[in-house]
């Protein structure tokens with residue numbers, strides 16, 4: 001079932017702070033070109049990346065998310081081009097040096113009717129050579145392995161970085177440790 005982001009985005013900064021390791025990766029890049037944030041939500045990553053000097057275009061299907069992102073861009077004094085559009089109809093990927101996919105594709109078995117791997121391959125095919133991709137998601141049930149398999153089928157994909165981040169949290173009342181992990185892979189189209 002599709003998740004209703006419009007309702008959760010009534011809460012400001014619903015997804016909290018950006019993942020520091022993702023921000024660090026972008027901070028280390030010498031050339032800060034054009035970046036497409038797909039499924040940008042409220043701008044958790046788009047805003048800090050624009051503040052770093054990336055020329056960010058943000059697309060998302062949630063009107064509430066896009067509205068929040070626009071407001072946040074104004075508050076932060078950055079320009080971000082926004083589009084209320086889904087990833088599957090967008091096709092101007094060749095215009096971007098960086099293609100950022102944080103928590104849009106999850107490579108879950110339940111999504112097999114509309115497989116994320118096929119959607120990622122379409123973006124990869126339409127991207128220009130040299131484009132750098134970052135694909136990240138909360139990791140469980142071998143999702144990282146599925147991404148690995150998808151990338152293995154793309155002869156032009158060159159893996160630059162794979163990171164696993166412990167995002168486990170301790171429940172306030174019970175004190176129980178809830179294990180969780182975030183994974184991201186960075187690859188380029190050679």
Ligand SMILES: C[S@@+](CC[C@H](N)C(=O)[O-])C[C@H]1O[C@@H](n2cnc3c(N)ncnc32)[C@H](O)[C@@H]1O
Pocket residue numbers: 005015038039040041042043044045059060061062065085086087088101102103104
């Ligand atoms: C889990 S949220 C992640 C938001 C943001 N990337 C972040 O990490 O804070 C997934 C986002 O993808 C958007 N989304 C869902 N389906 C989409 C689609 N087909 N095309 C573009 N965005 C989509 C949702 O509206 C939501 O904002």
